[in-house]
């Protein structure tokens with residue numbers, strides 16, 4: 001662990017990390033991928049231990065914290081083993097992944113317990129669940145997660161659940177759907193796919209659209225009615241005003257006429273008087 | 276227990292004796308999963324089963340009368356439950372709390388979960404639910420106390436147990452009517 005000098009600001013980025021690993025391991029680095037912000041390096045099984053040692057001891061890498069190790073069922077091709085390493089000095093996380101030689105029948109991989117002591121129980125668990133044998137491990141037996149005399153490797157995809165044989169799944173939907181011939185339907189989701197069952201998502205989207213549409217129609221109707229009411233009210237107002245104006249005009253005319261009459265009346269009476 | 280587990284006591288004495296026993300159940304919580312949280316909730320101030328005479332967190336199985344298995348029992352854990360149960364002194368009672376302890380619950384098809392604690396040790400009261408509410412545990416305790424009140428100690432020691440009760444099996448869960 002000597003020389004853990006790398007600092008966060010001098011931490012290598014994924015490309016540099018891969019270049020460094022390639023420089024030391026050459027052909028044994030098979031490729032790499034950055035997914036969800038995690039750098040995964042695919043290795044040939046021969047380079048597995050060496051890569052772990054390098055990751056720990058290379059001062060620029062300094063992956064001093066062993067995070068976890070687990071298996072992945074790769075169906076016909078056998079099993080993958082994945083180790084997650086973390087560097088407390090650079091704050092980087094590195095995922096090492098390798099395809100275990102030996103296929104499904106006799107998967108065997110070299111142990112990294114010599115490098116990371118914490119890998120001990122993780123490798124035992126991987127052995128328990130997938131049956132991957134780790135060469136150089138201080139002791140895989142007795143089984144750590146299952147009962148000691150457990151038979152089979154429960155996390156393998158072809159492991160049969162005894163209870164399922166006696167009783168079918170009671171829920172609405174099978175977790176693994178079967179087609180007519182009884183084979184498991186495999187769905188490989190694409191990135192951007194709906195997270196749920198596609199038809200259901202479509203139906204829900206249609207429903208949501210219908211609701212929005214309905215609301216829009218109702219709103220327009222309301223607005224139209226309000227506008228109509230406003231127009232009617234304005235009309236009524238205008239009519240009222242016109243009436244009032246007409247009345248006022250009529251009154252004014254009447255008053256004027258009366259005044260004229262009054263002017264004329266005394267004159268005529270005078271005339272009468274005079275006559 | 277001495278002579279008391281040999282001889283049937285006269286009825287009035289037995290009544291008083293059982294009354295005393297049922298209100299001082301020292302409880303050993305075998306908390307294995309989420310249900311243990313509900314057990315703890317039942318033991319704290321809001322539900323407070325000490326008012327029913329159940330004293331939680333006995334120092335160990337050797338000081339306990341009541342074993343509450345709350346949570347998911349795995350095959351790996353089953354020998355431990357068996358062993359702790361056997362360490363408890365007679366007369367001892369078991370409440371199976373939650374679907375997992377009753378029958379495996381949501382993990383009924385799992386490769387590692389024991390399909391009910393009754394496969395390992397005898398159970399007196401089953402409390403269904405995933406998880407059951409603390410009130411359901413109180414109900415289970417009252418049911419158990421009812422059983423204790425009406426039992427004969429020599430019978431119990433000799434292994435002639437009463438039939439186990441499953442709460443809610445014949446009527447909805449309720450604190451009334453017991």
Ligand code: SF4
Pocket residue numbers: 308309310311345346347373374375376380381404405406407
């Ligand atoms: S019954 Fe439900 S809540 Fe209780 S332990 Fe099992 S899964 Fe958890």
